[in-house]
Amino acid sequence: MPPSAKEKIIVALDVPSLAEARSILTALEGAASWCKIGLQLFTREGPPVVAMARARGFRVFLDLKFHDIPNTVASAARSAAGLGVEMLTVHLAGGPEMIRGAVEAAPGVCVLGVTVLTSSTASTLAAVGIAQTPADWVPQLAGVGAACAVGGIVCSPLEIAAVRAAVGPAVKIVTPGVRPAGADHGDQQRVLTPSAALAAGADFLVIGRPILAAPDRRAAFEAIAATIAPG
Numbered sequence: 001m002p003p004s005a006k007e008k009i010i011v012a013l014d015v016p017s018l019a020e021a022r023s024i025l026t027a028l029e030g031a032a033s034w035c036k037i038g039l040q041l042f043t044r045e046g047p048p049v050v051a052m053a054r055a056r057g058f059r060v061f062l063d064l065k066f067h068d069i070p071n072t073v074a075s076a077a078r079s080a081a082g083l084g085v086e087m088l089t090v091h092l093a094g095g096p097e098m099i100r101g102a103v104e105a106a107p108g109v110c111v112l113g114v115t116v117l118t119s120s121t122a123s124t125l126a127a128v129g130i131a132q133t134p135a136d137w138v139p140q141l142a143g144v145g146a147a148c149a150v151g152g153i154v155c156s157p158l159e160i161a162a163v164r165a166a167v168g169p170a171v172k173i174v175t176p177g178v179r180p181a182g183a184d185h186g187d188q189q190r191v192l193t194p195s196a197a198l199a200a201g202a203d204f205l206v207i208g209r210p211i212l213a214a215p216d217r218r219a220a221f222e223a224i225a226a227t228i229a230p231g
Contacts, residue, residue: 005229008198010034010061010174011221012208018045018052025056027217031225036061036206037085050083060085061174061206065114066102067091074101081106087174089114089154092141099148110172112152113145115159118177135159139166146171152203157192160200176206194228 011032013021021041028035035058041049042064053060062085066073073090080088090102092113103111115138116125122133130137138159143166145153152172155163160173167173178197194205207224214220 005225006031006221007033008202008204008228009194009221009225010036010204010206011211012036012038012063012176012206013041013049013053014038014208014212016040016044018049021045021049022052024212024217025053025058028221029056031218031221032058034059034061034204036063036208038063039065047083050085054084061087061112063087063089065089065091067094068098070094070098070101073098074105077102077106077109077111081109086110087112087152090150092145092150096144096148099145099150103149103151110151112154112172112174113142113148113150114154115141115145115163116155118156135162139163142166157197157200157202160197160202164201172203173201174204174206175202178205178207194224198228 062080066076087110089112116134138155139162142153142163146167154174156177157175211220
């Protein structure tokens with residue numbers, strides 16, 4: 001499997017325990033490069049799960065989507081950086097001061113700005129008083145993030161082109177909402193296949209259930225990577 005393919009996939013460890021996360025990473029050692037640790041796992045297990053993943057040679061994306069007053073978010077980002085994670089997330093809706101606080105507090109980490117969750121629709125935004133559709137609101141938020149020097153933007157595959165136009169070529173685009181052809185979409189509303197997302201301009205793909213729910217997780221990962229390998 002070409003390194004360029006496997007390094008574009010971030011495996012989402014959306015599981016409830018350290019033991020299950022360890023089992024997944026053991027199966028994927030030598031195949032996957034990145035893993036994502038989110039709210040469910042980190043809330044229960046805390047920093048030891050990050051240490052476990054790094055000890056197995058995985059690069060860690062800590063996806064806690066910080067959104068609080070600027071000082072609190074800066075302190076949280078600094079703490080995350082101390083764990084050795086290489087990516088972390090903040091909600092861009094928190095505003096410029098909060099975003100800049102995180103970027104400045106974690107200079108060695110790629111701070112990713114979250115735009116609109118892939119489970120959200122225009123109706124979701126309208127319910128909280130936002131008149132724009134995701135197609136309009138996402139690039140607007142991405143532009144705020146780029147102005148605050150974030151290292152990357154998190155958006156659905158459907159907004160990749162608009163985000164790229166808003167942030168330029170240097171900012172990474174990380175997209176969840178990626179499903180292999182024929183896979184169940186689950187609670188994701190705005191999705192593309194892995195190859196289509198990369199063709200649209202994504203730099204990293206976050207993929208969880210299609211790998212985690214497979215009887216052979218390593219085989220599932222390698223099959224997905226094969227669909228995005230060059231040539």
